[in-house]
Amino acid sequence: MNNDYLLLTPGPLSTSTTVRQAMLKDWCTWDDEYNKDIVEVIRRKLVTLATQHQGYTSVLMQGSGTASVEATIGSVIPANGKLLVIDNGAYGARIAQIAHYLNIPCVTVTPVETQHPDLADVEQVLMQDPHISHVAIVHCETTTGMLNPVASFASLAKRYHKVVILDAMSSFGGIPFDIGDMGVDFMISSANKCIQGVPGFGFVIAKQNELETCQGQARSLSLDLYDQWQCMQNNHGKWRFTSPTHTVRAFYQALIELEQEGGIPARHLRYKTNQKTLVAGMKALGFTPLLDEKLHSPIITSFYSPQHSDYQFKQFYQQLKAKGFVIYPGKVSNADCFRIGNIGEVYPQDIERLIEAVRHAMYWQQS
Numbered sequence: 001m002n003n004d005y006l007l008l009t010p011g012p013l014s015t016s017t018t019v020r021q022a023m024l025k026d027w028c029t030w031d032d033e034y035n036k037d038i039v040e041v042i043r044r045k046l047v048t049l050a051t052q053h054q055g056y057t058s059v060l061m062q063g064s065g066t067a068s069v070e071a072t073i074g075s076v077i078p079a080n081g082k083l084l085v086i087d088n089g090a091y092g093a094r095i096a097q098i099a100h101y102l103n104i105p106c107v108t109v110t111p112v113e114t115q116h117p118d119l120a121d122v123e124q125v126l127m128q129d130p131h132i133s134h135v136a137i138v139h140c141e142t143t144t145g146m147l148n149p150v151a152s153f154a155s156l157a158k159r160y161h162k163v164v165i166l167d168a169m170s171s172f173g174g175i176p177f178d179i180g181d182m183g184v185d186f187m188i189s190s191a192n193k194c195i196q197g198v199p200g201f202g203f204v205i206a207k208q209n210e211l212e213t214c215q216g217q218a219r220s221l222s223l224d225l226y227d228q229w230q231c232m233q234n235n236h237g238k239w240r241f242t243s244p245t246h247t248v249r250a251f252y253q254a255l256i257e258l259e260q261e262g263g264i265p266a267r268h269l270r271y272k273t274n275q276k277t278l279v280a281g282m283k284a285l286g287f288t289p290l291l292d293e294k295l296h297s298p299i300i301t302s303f304y305s306p307q308h309s310d311y312q313f314k315q316f317y318q319q320l321k322a323k324g325f326v327i328y329p330g331k332v333s334n335a336d337c338f339r340i341g342n343i344g345e346v347y348p349q350d351i352e353r354l355i356e357a358v359r360h361a362m363y364w365q366q367s
């Protein structure tokens, strides 16, 4: 069955018909027919996609992506630890907010949303505050669409012997990188972003010897990353509490389709082509991207809203939806924007059709 419209949003996103078909059956988690191996296969495949280095393991965690971020922050920072968050957008801010909820000491370096964070600013904080034990950074800041230069921040943090936590929620599977090369200790992502599964769980790829030190540290029972990992390790992929079985089946299918597409490099190329087609087409229609071109990710792009007094996001949104495209409101605090995602089961021809739909929807320029 086909959908009425494409989701040009950063998750949930448009999935393939075959991924959705994988959910058309009710599964019993402990029945052999469910194929309990599926979780172990998924866990291994995720590690292989994240790094070629040895010594990494993975944990799946129920909930949206934020639950996996919260599980990580709440489980890996010891009672005497302190977190530094590099925050240039809503998702960096959310990590700091999680720390505050959990009473974990936390400092932030907060550059403006439209710029890369400054390495020297971060180094100064690391030099001045020896209590900092962990550093968190967001790879693609989905707020603006910016790709942060995480490798240089991770290696800086490593020079100061900090544990590195990477929110790669919206980039993992869509952009090639190796977390082992970068020295990342915990990387978080979720089922419904660039792997192109459906929502329901997130996952953490962890340096095993770091995760092994986290027993008994969690500030929440259901979000205890260590216990969840132990349960999966010792019981052949068993989740502690009810697992999102349909989502897991769909995710397994999505991983196979990622391989069939040619892996992460091929998917990256498709997303990049989507994004370049989008920016070129929108610029030709008079729209201006929020970020400098060199800061763009292939994941999602923010555009300034038209300044015309007749423009309303809601109306623009409805007109595009009627033509088969769902776009996303802005999230930047100091600029009026809307966002268009390039990820999911979306191809350059779809973006070309979108540009035509935008041209027709530009009611504020007519009359």
Ligand SMILES: *Cc1c(COP(=O)(O)O)cnc(C)c1O
Pocket (backbone or CB within 6 Å): 010, 011, 064, 065, 066, 067, 091, 138, 140, 141, 142, 167, 168, 169, 170, 190
């Ligand atoms: C999507 C996303 C999250 C998690 O969002 P949920 O709504 O909880 O799935 C976290 N960080 C980034 C960068 C994201 O893009």
